[in-house]
Amino acid sequence: MTIRVWGYTDEYETERQEILGAVDRVFRSGMLVLGRSVADFEREFAQYCGVEHGVGVDNGTNAIVLGLRALGVGPGDEVVTVSNTAAPTIVAIDAVGATPVFVDVDPLTCLMDTDALSSAITERTRCILPVHLYGQCVAMDPVLELAERHGLAVLEDVAQAHGATHQGRTAGSMGDAAAFSFYPTKVLGAYGDGGITITRNQETAAELRRLRYYGMVDRYYVESTPGHNSRLDEVHAEILRGKLTRLDRYIADRRAIAARYEEGLADTGIGLPVLAPGNDHVYYVYVVRHPERDRIIAEMSRIGVELNISYPWPVHTMRGFAHLGYEKGSLPVTEALADQIFSLPMYPSLRREDQDKVIDSLRTILSNG
Structure with missing residues (x-):
């Protein structure tokens, strides 16, 4: 499943x-x-x-x-x-x-x-x-x-x-x-x-x-x-x-899931989310990065774990916004991130055993890389 x-x-x-x-x-x-x-x-x-x-x-x-x-x-x-x-x-x-x-965006937080x-x-x-x-x-x-x-x-x-x-x-x-x-x-x-x-x-x-x-x-x-x-x-x-009325509980659940990812993936070489100074994060998505992103996504898919990319195409590179005149390389940090970032499963009802499978599978794939 x-x-x-x-x-x-x-x-x-x-x-x-x-x-x-x-x-x-x-x-x-x-x-x-x-x-x-x-x-x-x-x-x-x-x-x-x-x-x-x-x-x-x-x-x-x-x-x-x-x-x-x-x-x-x-x-x-x-x-x-x-x-x-x-x-x-x-x-x-x-x-x-x-x-x-x-x-452009900050290379660590991905924010403006x-x-x-x-x-x-x-x-x-x-x-x-x-x-x-x-x-x-x-x-x-x-x-x-x-x-x-x-x-x-x-x-x-x-x-x-x-x-x-x-x-x-x-x-x-x-x-x-x-x-x-x-x-x-x-x-x-x-x-x-x-x-x-x-x-x-x-x-x-x-x-x-x-x-x-x-x-x-x-x-x-x-x-x-x-x-x-x-x-x-x-x-x-x-x-x-x-x-x-349950929003704070949803956020607490998301933070607990994020903490388990941080602990389970700390020594794998995956770039984990960076909390900006003064912030409390609610982890709408859990975005990580790795230079072999596409291989990781493909191998995880084969074992039944769905990952996502948020976002694979920076808006200024889309054909629909070509009229804005931005050339490739004009936003180097944004463009570099788009080649490496991907999202792990994240939602309050994510089951502990499913998250363990995500973490264990990632560790195996990366150790065999």
Whole structure:
């Protein structure tokens, strides 16, 4: 039986009665769209993150799109971010008509190299979009200082870091706004797509609410710039409300799994995750590195262990973004990482015996290399 890099079925069996109860409560409520479940979840999730406002949307990509639009980013603007991220980060920037400008990443943490930020700022820069990757935060003080100096907005991409902290501050609470995904694999995942954009600013929140509902303030009347149909649905919101009460437990389970990997693989030659200073990691994915990555993945697959690569193609190397003009070698650290990184199975319900097989198999493959 294959050991998956991610799975939800064991977790579902444990939580099944509560999940079905959540569905039943929504169906019996008489309100299927933008009802009490969404409103309650928005408030509870924002409070968990330490901010005042949350606006539930249909997916994490639109959480970024609407976040950018609410912060005034649009055609002709530049957004400074990284290429070592999932493509939706950059798709969202393109969707508002802005241009992504990439900086390289730190070779140890794989996070935005904040020392490179100042050289990427131009007169067209409107926003910095740090990606809290793999489960830990970008060092935000340099980002915030540079943004204040140049009058820029900061939108955090927290799709992979629900509950992570940096110097005691929760991911998503440090910038002007923050975008989250609730895709099923996430640290806090729904049973389908979902997302939220959070902010401390009441005006930004009001703009987000308008934009996610066609641009309407009152029903049937578009007030100014048209928005989208980007609403989080009631069923997912109610399921997420229950899962939010267990988020800290999910994170503790992930950290325990990470600790076992660290102990079991410490002397194998695999490059293990590096915790950045001031961070608490939530291990959305457990990303390691090795120069023989492709051989390792192939051999593990043959014995029934599924691994993944997050991500095999830096965004600036994709044909769909060739128009941005980045040549091979322009982001050397990002490109080098893409040839070596891979992810081990990581999810709260990963069985101890399955993790032991992953560790033992890796040790055998590497010792025979």
